[in-house]
Amino acid sequence: MNKGLISGLVLLVIGLVCGVLLAFVNSLTAPVIQENADRIVLESLGEVYEGASNYKLTEVAGTGNVVKVFYLNDKTSDETIAIIYSVKAEGYQSTVSMLIAIEMNSSNQYVVAGYKVVSQGETSGIGDKIVGYDFKMENEVITNLATFDAVAGATFSSDAVRTCFELVGLRVAADFGGAQS
Amino acid sequence: MSVSALISLAFTAMIIENVILTQFLGICPFIGVSKKRSSAVGMGVAVVAVILLAGIITWTLYHYVLSPLKMEYMQTIVFILVIAALVQMVELIIKKMSPTLYKALGIYLPLITTNCAVLGVALLNIRKDFGFAEMIVYSLFIPLGFLLVITIFSMLREKIEMSPVPKAFKGTPIALVVAAILAMIFSRFGGLI
Amino acid sequence: MDILLPALVLGAIGFVLGLLIFVVSKYFHVEEDHRIEQIEAMLPKYNCGACGYAGCHDMATALLNKECIVSQCKPIKQDAKVALMAHLDQLFKAEKEG
Amino acid sequence: MNQKQNFLKGIFKENPLFVTVLGMCPSLAITTSLENAIGMGIAVFFVLVLSNLIISLITVNPKMKELVKPVRIPVYIVVIATLVTIVEMVLHAYLVDLYNSLGVFIPLIVVNCIILGRAEAFASDNKPLDSVVDGVGMALGYTLALMIISFFRELLGSGLITIWGAKSANPIQLNLIPVFEFIGIEPINMFIKPVGAFLTLGFILAVLAAIANKKATKMASEVKQA
Numbered sequence: 230m231n232k233g234l235i236s237g238l239v240l241l242v243i244g245l246v247c248g249v250l251l252a253f254v255n256s257l258t259a260p261v262i263q264e265n266a267d268r269i270v271l272e273s274l275g276e277v278y279e280g281a282s283n284y285k286l287t288e289v290a291g292t293g294n295v296v297k298v299f300y301l302n303d304k305t306s307d308e309t310i311a312i313i314y315s316v317k318a319e320g321y322q323s324t325v326s327m328l329i330a331i332e333m334n335s336s337n338q339y340v341v342a343g344y345k346v347v348s349q350g351e352t353s354g355i356g357d358k359i360v361g362y363d364f365k366m367e368n369e370v371i372t373n374l375a376t377f378d379a380v381a382g383a384t385f386s387s388d389a390v391r392t393c394f395e396l397v398g399l400r401v402a403a404d405f406g407g408a409q410s
Numbered sequence: 411m412s413v414s415a416l417i418s419l420a421f422t423a424m425i426i427e428n429v430i431l432t433q434f435l436g437i438c439p440f441i442g443v444s445k446k447r448s449s450a451v452g453m454g455v456a457v458v459a460v461i462l463l464a465g466i467i468t469w470t471l472y473h474y475v476l477s478p479l480k481m482e483y484m485q486t487i488v489f490i491l492v493i494a495a496l497v498q499m500v501e502l503i504i505k506k507m508s509p510t511l512y513k514a515l516g517i518y519l520p521l522i523t524t525n526c527a528v529l530g531v532a533l534l535n536i537r538k539d540f541g542f543a544e545m546i547v548y549s550l551f552i553p554l555g556f557l558l559v560i561t562i563f564s565m566l567r568e569k570i571e572m573s574p575v576p577k578a579f580k581g582t583p584i585a586l587v588v589a590a591i592l593a594m595i596f597s598r599f600g601g602l603i
Numbered sequence: 604m605d606i607l608l609p610a611l612v613l614g615a616i617g618f619v620l621g622l623l624i625f626v627v628s629k630y631f632h633v634e635e636d637h638r639i640e641q642i643e644a645m646l647p648k649y650n651c652g653a654c655g656y657a658g659c660h661d662m663a664t665a666l667l668n669k670e671c672i673v674s675q676c677k678p679i680k681q682d683a684k685v686a687l688m689a690h691l692d693q694l695f696k697a698e699k700e701g
Numbered sequence: 702m703n704q705k706q707n708f709l710k711g712i713f714k715e716n717p718l719f720v721t722v723l724g725m726c727p728s729l730a731i732t733t734s735l736e737n738a739i740g741m742g743i744a745v746f747f748v749l750v751l752s753n754l755i756i757s758l759i760t761v762n763p764k765m766k767e768l769v770k771p772v773r774i775p776v777y778i779v780v781i782a783t784l785v786t787i788v789e790m791v792l793h794a795y796l797v798d799l800y801n802s803l804g805v806f807i808p809l810i811v812v813n814c815i816i817l818g819r820a821e822a823f824a825s826d827n828k829p830l831d832s833v834v835d836g837v838g839m840a841l842g843y844t845l846a847l848m849i850i851s852f853f854r855e856l857l858g859s860g861l862i863t864i865w866g867a868k869s870a871n872p873i874q875l876n877l878i879p880v881f882e883f884i885g886i887e888p889i890n891m892f893i894k895p896v897g898a899f900l901t902l903g904f905i906l907a908v909l910a911a912i913a914n915k916k917a918t919k920m921a922s923e924v925k926q927a
Contacts, residue, residue, distance in 0.1 A: 233625030236772040240617030243776055247487070247783040248610030254787050255483045256605065261794035432895050434730035438814060441725065442652030449657060481609050483790060486808040487782035488616060494778055495620040499627045506631040520650045520658035526726045526812045533805050578911035579903075582722055586903030593895045617779065621772055649818045653722055678721045678818060 274299060274313050277343035278330035284310055294318060294396055296326070298404060311342060312404055318392035321385035323350030325359065327393045331371055331401050339371045339401045346390065356386035364390060371398045420547050424555040426600050429527050431559060431593040436527030440560055441585055443521065445571075450564030454557030456518040458550070460500075461531050464493045465549030468532040469542070489532050494523050527556060563592065638694060639663045645687045646676060653677040666691060704834055711838025718846035719909055723814040727806045728843075729898040732851035735862050740799040742844025744792070744807060746837075748784045749816050753836035755780050756824040766825075777820045778811070785810045815843060853901050858892035 267286045274281040284301035291298050297315040302308065311332040317324050326349070330342040344366060351357045358380045364387075365378040374394060379387035429435045436457070443453045468489045476482055501519040505512045522528055531552050535545045566588055575584050642663040649659070654675040656662040665671045673679070673687050717723050731737045756777060760766040769776055789807045792800040800807065810816065819839055824832040855862050862875040881888055891897050 232771070233622055233629070235768065236625050237618045237621035239769055239772055240621035240775060240779070241614045243779050244614035244617030245610045247779055248484075248613035249606055251484060251487070251613075251783055251786055252606040252609040254790055255609075258790040258794035259483075262790070265794070265797050434726050434895070434898065435809075437725040437729060438723070439652045441722070442655055443657060445655045449655075453657065475612075479608065479612065481612065483786065484609060484613065486786050486789070486811060487613065487779065490778055490782050490811050491616060491620060491775065494775065495624055498624060502627050502631045505633050517661050518657040520660060521652045524650050524652075524812055524814050524817070526809045529812050530805055530809055533808055537805065576907075577914060578907045580910070583903045583907035583910060586899045586906065590896050590899035590903065593899055594891075597894065597896065617775070621775065624775075625771075647818065647822050649723070649814050649821065651723055651814045651818070678723060678814075678822070680822065 270299070274301075274328070274330075277328045277345050278311055278313055278332075279343070281311075281313070291315070294392075295400065309405060312401065314397045315347075316393040316396050318389040318396070320349060320351050320359075320389035321356050321383070322352065325349045325351070325386065325389040325393070327390065329393060329397050331397065333405060339398075339405065341366045341369055341371055341394075343367065344394075349386070351383070351386045356380075356383045358383055359386050359390055366394060371401055374398075416543060416547050419544060420551040421602075423548050423551040424558065425596065426602070428555045428559055428596050429530075429552050430556060431589070431596045433530070435530040436525050436556060439521050439525050440556075440563065440589075441582060443518070444560055444564040444567055444585070447561070447564045447568060449518075450560045451557070452514055453518045453521065454553075454560045456515050456522065457525065457527065457556050458553040459515070460493075460497060460519070460522050461528055461553040462546075462549050463500075464489075464496065464528050464532055465535055465545060467492060467496065469535050469540070469545045472536055485533070485536060486529075490529055493528055493532065497522050527553070559592065559596075563589065566592075636667070638667055642666055642687070642690070645683060645690060647678050647680070647683070649678050651678060667694070669695075704831075707831060707834050708838040711835060711840070712842040712845060715839075716842040716846060717815045717818075717839055718843055719906065721818075722906075723818060724843065725902075727809065727813065728847055728850060729895075729902060731803055731806055732847055732854055732898060732901075733858075733893050734802075734855050735848060735851045736864055737799070737802055738847035738851035739844070739864075740792075740796070741803060741806070742840070742847055744788050744803070745810060745813070745815070745843055746840035747788055748781065748810055749819060749840045749843075750833055750836040751784050752777075752781050752816055753819055753824040753832040754829055755784075756820045757827055757829045757832035760825045761829060773825070774817075774821075777817060781816055781820070782811045815839065850898075850901055850905065853905075854892045854897050857889050858894075858897060859890075860888035 268282070270288070271282040271284075271286055274286075278301065281301060283304075285304050285307070287300040287302060289298045289300065290296075291314070295314055295316050299313040299315070300309055301311045301313065303310055311330055313328055313330045315326065315328055317326045319325075326347045327344060328347055329344045331339050332342045334340050344364070346360045346362075349357060349359060351359065362380055363378070365376045369376055371394065374391065377391055377394070379391070427433060430437065430440050439453055439457075444450045468485075471488065471492065472482075472485060476485060476488065497519050501512075501516055504516040504519075531549055535548060538544075538548075540548060563585075567585060570584060570588065579587070639660070640663075643660050646659040646663060652658065654662050654671070654677065656665055656671070656675075662671065662676065666673065673684055673691070676684075679687070711717070715721060718725070718728055727741060731741050759769060759776070759780075785808060788810070789800075792803075792807065819836065823835050827835070852862070856877060860876075860878040860881045862877075864874070878888070889897075892901065
């Protein structure tokens with residue numbers, strides 16, 4: 230038989246055996262890895278939505294400035310309890326990233342359950358005040374930005390935060406509807 | 411990604427996160443093939459060519475074959491196979507096509523399969539979630555950093571060869587001490603960005 | 604299916620690469636001094652570069668040209684070292700006589 | 702060579718890191734703490750012993766050896782890469798902290814010259830049992846070398862060696878900060894940084910060379926007297 234064919238076949242056999250072995254080990258470890266990763270995400274999500282770790286997590290990649298959408302579903306009924314958005318917007322000199330948690334209240338309105346500025350590189354002492362600042366949005370209906378309270382003297386940085394809320398407001402109804410169907 | 415971000419990535423890849431001095435990839439050829447300046451430069455250029463080529467191929471393979479098939483976990487084995495085969499083929503082809511190019515560059519190719527910088531950059535491209543443009547910049551400037559440092563290092567070693575070094579430090583130990591001093595210098599560049 | 608597909612892909616990659624290397628090595632083969640090949644076969648073939656040469660092939664060439672000594676190879680085993688030295692002695696002797 | 706010599710040569714006479722100076726990249730990068738060094742050692746141990754076993758099993762049959770010969774390096778690489786990927790997945794699943802701190806250096810075990818080197822230089826010419834013993838010796842020698850380097854780096858760099866459970870309530874620690882305070886100096890942060898990696902390995906190699914030189918001169922003088 231041709232020598233080249235033999236070397237090819239030897240590699241083929243080794244490849245087959247190793248492939249089976251790898252796929253087998255992967256099928257054992259992949260769920261554990263996924264669970265660990267979910268736990269870490271849920272822990273950090275817990276900062277904007279209390280009790281996040283009690284729910285089942287589904288991660289969906291977002292579009293445009295909405296980076297990721299985390300659905301928190303009830304473990305048994307699979308009903309969407311809350312959605313946490315990871316959004317970003319351009320600030321004065323950097324990109325501001327935020328986590329915003331939304332849940333539905335008893336009168337079927339979408340309210341802000343919590344929010345947090347995750348990362349920013351705004352001017353220190355002025356723009357970076359947006360971290361931990363109370364924008365008066367907690368428990369407000371997401372589409373109602375009338376109560377939004379900007380940081381005095383940091384217009385651009387505050388606008389970035391405002392844009393984040395607006396982005397979420399635009400799509401939240403569709404996301405809740407979409408997740409349930 | 412904007413142009414300015416790409417430029418800062420290039421600078422970071424080449425100087426601040428220098429492969430050898432801060433990431434410790436490719437130490438073996440760094441210590442081994444730096445005794446003569448000519449061979450150090452030849453090695454460096456070969457590394458640039460191979461890392462760029464391997465980076466492009468493995469990135470494409472990952473995003474268009476492995477990822478759609480949900481076989482991300484097999485990246486290590488596929489990457490090393492492709493790189494090893496690629497390098498061997500390039501070596502054979504150069505040897506036949508252009509003996510001059512083989513003398514200058516080709517003879518350094520066998521060392522590259524055991525150079526962890528090649529596989530390292532291919533894996534880092536994936537781990538850092540790079541897009542195409544970022545991947546190209548990273549895979550070009552990381553080995554350029556290698557070329558820069560190995561050239562400086564080989565010049566220093568040529569001088570050390572002629573200096574009175576304590577007997578116990580002759581060879582690899584003094585080379586490592588010199589590398590430590592170089593690392594100290596390069597660590598200061600971090601303040602520039 | 605989840606297990607079969609990876610195995611097939613990996614097997615196929617191995618098969619193609621194996622064939623490719625064989626074909627390339629056949630069509631791009633360069634005739635070389637067979638003495639270099641003999642010496643290279645006696646080196647450890649780690650291609651580690653610790654000797655300062657670009658791989659074992661390069662060191663084999665240098666050994667034949669009397670540019671370096673066997674001890675420069677760091678990972679070589681003691682008995683292999685002795686065998687290689689003897690082999691080199693023979694080669695050089697043959698060269699002198701011939 | 703008997704089994705004991707075969708085992709011990711990996712630790713002393715042919716120590717892969719200190720004597721043959723192979724596998725330097727991970728040994729500089731991950732020796733920032735003793736815990737990492739032990740973790741890396743375990744990973745290398747697993748890969749090296751199994752790869753030696755599998756490769757010697759493949760080549761123990763002369764017919765198979767002949768068949769594999771033209772493509773033996775790719776075959777070795779596939780075997781090693783498979784083992785490394787298995788180790789990577791297991792660590793990722795069950796020891797996430799260690800997985801994160803070793804980072805890209807776990808998959809890079811594939812290109813560690815020690816493993817391919819032992820496959821080519823030992824396992825391919827020897828019986829399975831001998832190869833396993835060789836693998837155990839080499840892996841232990843490598844782990845020992847990593848531990849020595851990281852011991853000095855962590856000791857000088859932070860003055861506090863944490864072996865296990867940095868986050869738990871009562872980790873196993875060796876606290877030497879009082880000693881530093883007694884002498885009146887701070888721990889030298891530089892040793893945790895890349896600088897310290899090169900410096901520590903350089904000095905350890907120099908000390909070993911000095912010992913070897915001394916032995917050589919002693920032997921030479923003994924020969925003279927006799």
